[in-house]
Amino acid sequence: MTGGPCIDHYDWPGGRETLLRFGSGPPRVFLSLPLFEEYNRTRAFGVTLLRALADRGIGGLLPDWPGTGDSIVPTRDATLAAMRAAYGALVAAHPGIVGLSIRSGALIDGDAPVAGRWQLSPIWGNDLARELDRQTSADGTIGGNSLSRSLLDALTAAQPGAARIVRLDSDPRPADLTVAGSPLWRRAEPGNDPDLAARLADDIATWIDRCAG
Numbered sequence: 001m002t003g004g005p006c007i008d009h010y011d012w013p014g015g016r017e018t019l020l021r022f023g024s025g026p027p028r029v030f031l032s033l034p035l036f037e038e039y040n041r042t043r044a045f046g047v048t049l050l051r052a053l054a055d056r057g058i059g060g061l062l063p064d065w066p067g068t069g070d071s072i073v074p075t076r077d078a079t080l081a082a083m084r085a086a087y088g089a090l091v092a093a094h095p096g097i098v099g100l101s102i103r104s105g106a107l108i109d110g111d112a113p114v115a116g117r118w119q120l121s122p123i124w125g126n127d128l129a130r131e132l133d134r135q136t137s138a139d140g141t142i143g144g145n146s147l148s149r150s151l152l153d154a155l156t157a158a159q160p161g162a163a164r165i166v167r168l169d170s171d172p173r174p175a176d177l178t179v180a181g182s183p184l185w186r187r188a189e190p191g192n193d194p195d196l197a198a199r200l201a202d203d204i205a206t207w208i209d210r211c212a213g
Contacts, residue, residue, distance in 0.1 A: 023059030032105030052201035117163030125158035
């Protein structure tokens with residue numbers, strides 16, 4: 001495999017964050033993972049997907065947004081505005097890049113001028129808020145993390161942008177494509193699905209080539 005990754009970083013108005021770089025050429029796509037516990041459950045899958053794209057000649061980036069992953073911003077200080085500022089800075093540094101996302105990762109881009117959007121099982125902010133309410137413990141934390149009210153309020157009002165939408169065949173909501181697979185974000189522990197990643201990489205590669213043509 002030629003996919004990497006290698007550790008790199010990007011700058012945004014609030015500082016510097018880590019990203020993983022895949023492929024040997026300029027990045028054509030980047031992946032926004034879902035927020036909170038779903039981030040941990042899908043990160044290995046996200047790496048596998050970007051490796052599969054690199055094997056198809058499509059370089060990619062996997063960034064941490066402020067307050068997510070290995071960010072130096074504490075989770076309790078995370079805001080949607082900061083995540084969107086970082087998202088926009090990454091897009092500005094790579095004109096023509098395509099934004100990929102999984103689940104609530106689709107809520108982060110705002111109005112960033114990406115060349116295209118591809119979303120796996122995007123979730124609306126009000127649906128995310130209901131899920132988080134069910135996960136909130138007696139001490140007010142979610143998955144052991146203390147989240148600001150401003151972040152939760154902003155996410156509740158957020159909606160995904162127009163995109164090519166892919167969903168699993170167990171999801172009845174409208175989609176441009178449905179594929180067989182299990183929702184890794186629902187599992188109790190982090191998991192992976194290389195076969196699903198390969199199918200999705202094929203769809204992304206074909207879609208990018210069609211859009212470019």
